[in-house]
Structures are given as C-alpha cells and as structure tokens.
Amino acid sequence: AQKVTQAQTEISVVEKEDVTLDCVYETRDTTYYLFWYKQPPSGELVFLIRRNSFDEQNEISGRYSWNFQKSTSSFNFTITASQVVDSAVYFCALSEAGGGADGLTFGKGTHLIIQP
C-alpha cells in the first residue's frame, strides 16, 4: 500500500529565510506520480507541481524548488526567501499508475508559518 510521510507538523521561520519541507513516500509500483499542494487558510488546495517516477530531475520555479531522490524515496520542497504569503499548509501526495484507483494519497501536511 502507498504511504506518504511528512514528519514536520509545523515550521515557523522569519520572512526571507529559506525553508525546506520534507516528504518521504512508500510505494510498490515502479510507475507513480508525486505532487505538492498548498492549502491556504481559505481551504482550497492549490496544485504546485507533479513529478513522475522516471524523472528525477530537480525543478525550480521562481522561489520554489523541488528535490526528488528515488534512492531515499524523498520529494522535498524548498522555498527560498520566504514571504508571509507562503504561510499555508503544504501537502505532499502520491498517485500510483494503473488508473489511479486510490486517488491521491496525501501526507498529513506541514503547517508553514512565515513571520514578518
């Protein structure tokens, strides 16, 4: 069965600091997809990124970057020069190929607090 672990329940940093959110996953499938979603206080989950299991290339999008390492089953998310607007709950999620019968399996989320 698939599982996603986000060990950091809450992280609090001061604005402009860099912060990394950890994600460790478990799956028996060789083909799978990893996602990060952001859930601001309004409650609506917002898609940030998708990575497939065959693409270990790291990705950078503005202040956001993602580090995918199959050897450690991790898909970590780094925010550089954090801003107050980054405050939210961030979820890592996994989807196994083969029709997505289980939908997305989410971690418990990391509550990120950026203090001004």
Place this chain on the structure above:
Amino acid sequence: EAGVVQSPRYKIIEKKQPVAFWCNPISGHNTLYWYLQNLGQGPELLIRYENEEAVDDSQLPKDRFSAERLKGVDSTLKIQPAELGDSAVYLCASSPGQGALSSYNEQFFGPGTRLTVL
C-alpha cells in the same frame, strides 16, 4: 474558467440528521473525487467517478454514506444519519481524462464543505 464549486460552505446539524453536499466540477472534467479531510490531516479519498460511474468507492462507509453523479456532471454526497465523528471538511475535486490518466493529471479542488455534527 470557473473552478470547482461546492455548496454549502458550512453546515451545522445535530447527530442523526441527514445532510447532503453538492459539487459542480470544472466543465469537461470526466473524473470527479470526493475526499474527507479531518482536522490536522491530509484529505482521504471517499469515492471516485469517471463520468457517471463510481469506479472506486471502497473507502465510502456505505452504511450511512451515499453518492451519485447523474449525467456525469454534478455530484451529491449524502450522509444519513450523521454521527459526531463525521465532523470534517468534505472536499470535491475534478480532473480531465480518465483511466490511466487519472493518476497522472492534477486534481482541481473546490473550497470544501465544513460539516459540524452536534
């Protein structure tokens, strides 16, 4: 383009009462999901529809929960009777494509319905 619409946003009921949640997915999205999100937890899948067919409802507590997606567009999730433990946020999501693509495509989430059972 309009996002996923859910109503109501908030619902407070007494235990043993029935309750229903409504979801309108993004136009053209074949796949629709209902998730349950407890406080401090990630969403958990309840049911997945491809068009009007429920292709995965293994996590839906069928003794009290039911869902339908008539005509493959809007969907309704019902609880009857509600219990105290049902207090949570119920999220609806949709995605384009179906079958193998449903595990690849990003899901678009609605704002959720926060249910409080007293």
